Each structure stands twice: as structure tokens, then as C-alpha cells.
Amino acid sequence: MAVEMRALGKSGLKVSAIGLGCMSMSGVYGDSNDAQSTAVIRHALDRGFDFIDTADIYGNGHNEELVGRAIKDRRAEVVLATKFGNVLHKGTVDGRPEYVAQACEASLKRLGIDTIDLYYQHRVDPTVPIEDTVGAMAKLVQAGKVRALGLSEAHPETIKRAQKVHPIAAVQTEYSLLYRSEAEETLKATRPLGISFVAYSPLGRGILTGSVKLASEIGKDDRRGIHPRYQGENFTLNRKLVDQVEAIAAEKKCTAGQLVLAWLLAQGSDIIPIPGTKRKERLDENIGALEVKLSAADIARISAVIPAGAAAGERYPEGMMKKVQV
Secondary structure (H helix, E strand, O other), X not given: OOOOEEEOOOOOOEEEOOOEEOHHHHOOEOOXXXXXXXXXXXHXXXXXXXXXEOOOOHHHHHHHHHHHHHHOOOHHHOEEEEEEOEEOOOOEEOOOHHHHHHHHHHHHHHHOOOOEEEEEEOOOOOOXXXXXXXXXXXXXXXXXXXXXXXXXXXXXXXXXHHHHHOOEEEEEEEOOXXXXXXXXXXXXXXXXXXXXXXXXXXXXXXXXXXXXXXXXXXXXXXXXXXXXXXXXXXXXXXXXXHHHHHHHHHHHOOOHHHHHHHHHHOOOOOEEEOOEOOOHHHHHHHHHHHHOOOOHHHHHHHHHHOOOOOOOOOOOOHHHHOOOOO
């Protein structure tokens, strides 16, 4: 299968239409295994899927070290994205210019590379003007330490202000059939500016795959258990929505996960989903979404099955919601 490529904003970089989110490889969703995770990353590269996404907060630096080791002898094959700004030991966001430089140096060291392809501010610091933070990020580009800049979970007006300081290549926000209202508002800002939209949690943190039948199946070390969508009646309601997705997937002879990824890819060539996984077979399943062909009628039908705003429960627990769309 030829790998579809999509432009990363106006940066000149092109990436595979589906990327690989690596957060789950550092103990976020239950146990993880470095050897197995390394094999998954290298398998993605073997198949030509080159867009790898990590962050300094994932595993408190462990994820960057893991990714760095996995790509050490294959750096030229990778478009590597990482993020800064979420400070684990403080539980806060830091967008101060001096911290931007400090965080970048630390990430470069952990990754074992000289240049980060796409560097995101992971969460916007409400105490620091976005112009100051992006100004500091722009200096990293000038110094050759970063190729392109991105923002994650930024409010549309924040994106517009940032763009005036330095071109933003991509904005990363949660976007899936299950949770899309905020993403669709963000797209109204990114599209006129030529900014790509990188969709994290495109499978609704696993709910849309249909693999979780009962909320009780989520292990005690799996962070999904703290998310409102997985709790009590919320999960029951969300699971009923997924039943309808599975029915359409059966008609299309694909999995529910492939169907919703194909739906997301069909929303525009500026959208690049980055589903995460710790397993080769799941990676192959996700890649298979590129072979699912949807007509305009199919897309409309899938959209109607889970209308915008139909999901039960917020995207994050209350405290974490304060950090998104700033």
C-alpha cells in the first residue's frame, strides 16, 4: 500500500496521513514494555509511517528517551514531534521564554537528536502572553534546533495571535467522531491560515474501537479510568453510541476503529490523526483505515450516528479541563 502523505502546514514538511502517538508507551494506559514499544515504532517506520509524536511529560521524560533509542539509527526516516509546557512535578503550565529554551535543550538530550522537526507548546500558559512564548520558540527555529512550531489545545484567538509572531505549522487538539465540537471551532481558525490539524485521541481513547465493553475492564493503572466519559452512566451512554458505529463498520467490512479513522481523514486533507498504540497488530489495523473508502453519503450517515455534542462526559476531569483551549 502506497503511503498517503499530507503537508504539515506551510512548513515544507510532509508526513504520513496517519501518525503514531507514543504516550501510551510510558505507563499511561496500564503496563508498558520498552522492547515491545520500540518494535512498534520501528514497525511503523518499516511500513512508511513516519510521523512520530511524543512529549516531555509522557513518563516524565521516559517517552522521549524511548523514542530516541527507537529511531537512533533511522533519524532520516522520521518526522518527529515533541512538546513542552506541562510541568509534571509542579502540576502547572510554563510558557516563560527562559523555560522554552530550557525545555528544548532537555528534550534534545533525551531524544539524542540535534533538531526537533515539530515543537509544540503542549498547553498554553495563561500567565504568559502567547506572543512571548512563541517568540522564544521562534528563536529555536533561528538557532536550527527546531524546524517547525505547533500549539496544542489552544483557543482559536490564541492561534491567530501566535501566527502573527511566527508561522504555526500545526495545532494539535482532541478530535474524533465522539468529541468534535471544539475541534470544529478550531478548524475555523486553522484552515484560513493554512495550519494543519493534528488529531489526538482520534479513537476516543479507545471507546470508538468497541474494544472496551464495560468500564470495569479498565485497569487501576489505566488513566482512562479518571476520564468522565468512562465513568458510570456516561460510559453506558457512550457505549450505546458505539454500537451504531460497529453496525456500519460491519457493513463496510472493516473494524469500528478503521471506520472512525477513515471518517476523520475524510474531513479534510489538513487533518492528520495520531492514534496511539503499544501493539503492532493495532498499528496495522489503524493503518488499514486508509483503505476504507467512504462516499459522501457514508460520511453523512456516520456523522449522524454520533452528532456533535452527543458524547456523555467532559473530555478531561475538571482540573485538567482548565488547561485546554486557553
